[in-house]
Amino acid sequence: MSKPKVGFYWCASCGGCEESVVDLAEDILGVVGAVDFVFFPVAMDFKRSDVEAMSDGEMAVCMINGAIRTSEQLEMAELLRKKSQMIIAYGACSYMGGIPGLANLYTRESLLKAVYGDEITTSNPGYTLPQRHTNVPEGELELPQLHDSVKTLDQVVDVDFYIPGCAPPVKLLKNALGAILEGKLPPKGSVLAPDIAVCDECPRNESKPDKLLVKKFKRPHEDHIDREECILAQGFLCLGPTTRQGCDAACPQGNMPCTGCQGPMGRVRDYGAKALSSIASILDSNDEAEIEKLMETIADPAGTFYRYSLPSSSLFRRVNFDEEKK
Amino acid sequence: MSDETRPKAVDNWQPRIVAFFCNWCTYTAADLAGVSRYTYKPNARVIRIMCSGRLDPQFVVKAFREGADAVLIGGCHPGDCHYQEGNYKALRRFILLKKLLAQFGIEDERLRLEWISASEGDKVQKVMNEMVEQVRKLGPLHLEPIPSPSHAPDNQPAAIGAEGGLP
Numbered sequence: 272m273s274k275p276k277v278g279f280y281w282c283a284s285c286g287g288c289e290e291s292v293v294d295l296a297e298d299i300l301g302v303v304g305a306v307d308f309v310f311f312p313v314a315m316d317f318k319r320s321d322v323e324a325m326s327d328g329e330m331a332v333c334m335i336n337g338a339i340r341t342s343e344q345l346e347m348a349e350l351l352r353k354k355s356q357m358i359i360a361y362g363a364c365s366y367m368g369g370i371p372g373l374a375n376l377y378t379r380e381s382l383l384k385a386v387y388g389d390e391i392t393t394s395n396p397g398y399t400l401p402q403r404h405t406n407v408p409e410g411e412l413e414l415p416q417l418h419d420s421v422k423t424l425d426q427v428v429d430v431d432f433y434i435p436g437c438a439p440p441v442k443l444l445k446n447a448l449g450a451i452l453e454g455k456l457p458p459k460g461s462v463l464a465p466d467i468a469v470c471d472e473c474p475r476n477e478s479k480p481d482k483l484l485v486k487k488f489k490r491p492h493e494d495h496i497d498r499e500e501c502i503l504a505q506g507f508l509c510l511g512p513t514t515r516q517g518c519d520a521a522c523p524q525g526n527m528p529c530t531g532c533q534g535p536m537g538r539v540r541d542y543g544a545k546a547l548s549s550i551a552s553i554l555d556s557n558d559e560a561e562i563e564k565l566m567e568t569i570a571d572p573a574g575t576f577y578r579y580s581l582p583s584s585s586l587f588r589r590v591n592f593d594e595e596k597k
Numbered sequence: 598m599s600d601e602t603r604p605k606a607v608d609n610w611q612p613r614i615v616a617f618f619c620n621w622c623t624y625t626a627a628d629l630a631g632v633s634r635y636t637y638k639p640n641a642r643v644i645r646i647m648c649s650g651r652l653d654p655q656f657v658v659k660a661f662r663e664g665a666d667a668v669l670i671g672g673c674h675p676g677d678c679h680y681q682e683g684n685y686k687a688l689r690r691f692i693l694l695k696k697l698l699a700q701f702g703i704e705d706e707r708l709r710l711e712w713i714s715a716s717e718g719d720k721v722q723k724v725m726n727e728m729v730e731q732v733r734k735l736g737p738l739h740l741e742p743i744p745s746p747s748h749a750p751d752n753q754p755a756a757i758g759a760e761g762g763l764p
Contacts, residue, residue, distance in 0.1 A: 376700060426744040544654040547697060551690040557675065557682070562692050572697035585655070585662040589702045590739035 275331035275452075278310035278322070279361075280351055282344035283371045283421065284337030287438035288362040289313045294441045305452055306331075310351075319347070325354045332451055334361040334434070338371045338582065339422045343415035352428040359447070359463075360424040363437040363532045366462075367542070368582030370437070372421045373574060375581050375588045379419045423583050433462040437532035437579060440518045464517035466537045469529050473511055473520035475501045484555035488568045491527060502528045503553070508575060513539070513546040532579050541585045543577035550576075612732035614641040615660040616669040616725075619649045621679040622714050623671030629718035637722040638729040641669060648672070649710075650683025654694045657708065662740060667707040667732045669724070674712040684712070706731045707738060 281289065292314075295302060309330060310317045333355035339345055352358055363369040374382055388398050405412045424430055434443050447463045450456050457463070470476050479501040489506045496507060502523055503509040509528035511520065515536050522529050535542040550569075556562050569575060577584055618624040624645045630637065646652060649672025657668050670691060672684040691710045698708060709728055713720045 420741070420744070422744050426746070428746050539655070541655045541658050543697070544658045544694075547693055548654045548690055551693040552686045554689050556689075557685045559688060559692075562689055566689075566693050566696060569693065569696070571700070572693060573700035576697065585658040585743075586698075586701050586703075586740060587662075587743050588741050590741050 274305065274307045276309045276329060277306045278330045278333035278351060278355065279308065279313070280310065280333065280335050280347060281313060282335060282337030282348065282365065282424075283340045284362065284364050284369070286313065288336035288364075291362075291436075291438040291441055291444060295444065298441075298445060302448060305448075319350075322350055322354055327353055328356050330355040332357045332359060334359045335424055336361040336365045338364040338368050339424060339427050340371060340374070340418050340420075341415040342418070345418075345427055348424060348428045357431045357451075358424070358428060359432045359434055360430045361434050362439050363435060363534065363579040365424040366433045366435055366583075367534050367580035368421055368423050369579050372423075372580070372582040373578070374421050376573060379417060383417070420588060421582050426582070431459050432456070435462055435464050435515060435533040436518060440521070442519070443517050462515065462534070462537070464515050464533065467516055468536065469511035469514045469516045469518065469520050469523070469533065472516050473501075473523045475499065475520075475523055478504065480504055483553050485553055486555050487565050488550075488554075490570075496526050496528075498526055508550060508569065510546050510550075510576075513542070513549050530578055531576075534580060542580040543573070543584050546576040547572065610737060612640050612666045612729055612737075613664060614667045614669055614725075614728060614732065615665040616641040616643045616671065617646050617649070617652050617656065618643055618671040618713075619673060619679075619684075620645055620647045622673035622677065623649075623711070623721070625715035626671075626713045626717050627721050629715065630721040631718075633718045635718055635722040637725040640729045640732075641725055648678065648680050648683035649687035650678070650680065650685075652687055652690070654690055657694060661703070661707075661738060662743075666735075666738045667709070667728060669728055670708075670710045671713050671721075671724075672710070674714050677714060703738065704735055706735060 279292065292299070308315060310322055310333070333351045335348060335351060335358060337344070339348055360366045364371055383400060387393065387395055387400055401414055403414050403416060432447070434447055436443060443464050450463070470479065478499060483504055485504070485506040487506055488508050491507060496502060497505055503511065507528045509523065510531035511523065511529040513535065514529055514531045515533040518533055520529070531542065531546060535545060539545045554562060554565055556565060573581065618627055624643070627643060649670055652670055660668050670687060672687050673679065675684060678684040688710065691708070695705060695708055699705065711720070711724050713724065
């Protein structure tokens with residue numbers, strides 16, 4: 272029997288997801304023994320034409336990481352969908368939009384203006400922008416189109432499963448590969464991680480008070496974080512209570528608050544709104560003016576609560592809103 | 598609702614407001630407004646919740662997503678909550694949620710919290726009329742439709758329970 276064919280592709284992502292494959296360490300030998308990698312541009316020399324040459328559904332599984340924000344990424348996602356029996360959205364960007372998704376708080380034009388003009392580290396006096404078509408002696412060069420909005424993978428193609436995390440924990444990748452090979456997958460559309468909060472596997476959970484109330488919110492650089500006590504109880508914005516586990520509470524174990532990269536648990540429809548709800552309710556004040564003042568210490572609510580999930584929020588974005596009004 | 602299906606002419610457009618009223622105070626006040634025959638603008642769809650503290654911010658973003666131009670939350674006055682402190686929780690969430698909505702370019706006036714006790718039927722009338730006029734000035738809230746692949750009818754990530762899921 273021939274080995275199942277597997278692909279691994281990246282869209283708008285940082286390469287951290289590929290790192291998590293490398294982090295399989297010696298287990299990667301077992302994976303390579305069990306499957307055939309037929310497309311893995313980061314690690315091996317495959318071209319788009321190799322995928323185009325495949326018959327439809329030839330790949331058993333294709334894992335795609337990164338958000339979709341250019342015409343090239345969209346074409347590749349659609350092509351890989353056609354050539355694969357199963358598509359797995361791998362990592363926070365592909366699953367929920369991730370860090371690149373925060374670009375949806377700005378217009379495409381203002382992003383280009385910042386990156387190619389206003390940015391303090393940019394020196395571009397003529398405000399030269401990359402052009403979609405450039406003529407060189409060898410012929411015409413073409414660049415992909417930058418879309419107006421960053422999208423999640425399931426907003427552009429049908430997705431079978433989701434593996435959360437930034438980057439996904441090795442444990443989840445191993446479990447998923449095992450489940451695929453043994454044919455023991457949960458129903459289509461499932462997130463391949465336990466449906467319970469990060470706090471549940473956090474070693475500091477014991478120190479969490481029964482009634483959690485904080486006097487003010489602090490950011491990690493503003494104060495010393497005690498290594499034993501519940502980080503949220505210390506007043507640092509830890510999103511553990513609203514975030515899906517599977518990471519062994521890696522950030523709290525490294526003495527940093529959870530930032531929510533594993534996304535929501537199954538019954539939550541909008542991660543950011545739910546996280547905001549849980550954090551706001553623990554503020555220990557009943558006075559309107561004081562609450563207003565204390566909430567100011569959360570400098571960037573959208574970037575805090577939708578850090579990894581803005582394109583998957585119910586709000587998505589406003590049509591042509593005026594950035595000046597923000 | 599997409600841009601095309603929205604009524605174009607401002608004259609024909611009516612603000613749509615979703616109002617979440619707490620069972621013990623504001624909903625009763627709205628009842629009182631009714632039996633007292635106070636008339637007010639018919640733009641709000643009232644949803645009764647047991648306490649303003651039950652109002653999950655997810656309800657608010659969902660209302661906006663489903664076509665509300667504004668959301669009104671009504672609860673008991675501070676200190677009067679039937680469940681001691683639900684309204685304080687609502688207040689904290691409301692203040693932070695407004696900050697977040699502003700980052701999405703959603704104006705302040707589109708989310709409003711009012712303390713209206715069971716005896717304040719007249720306040721229901723006043724707040725409703727005021728809010729409808731404010732939102733009418735702002736115009737419709739246009740949220741961009743959530744993209745979806747044409748061939749996938751249901752792509753909402755499903756929940757997995759304890760059984761049938763992965764360890």
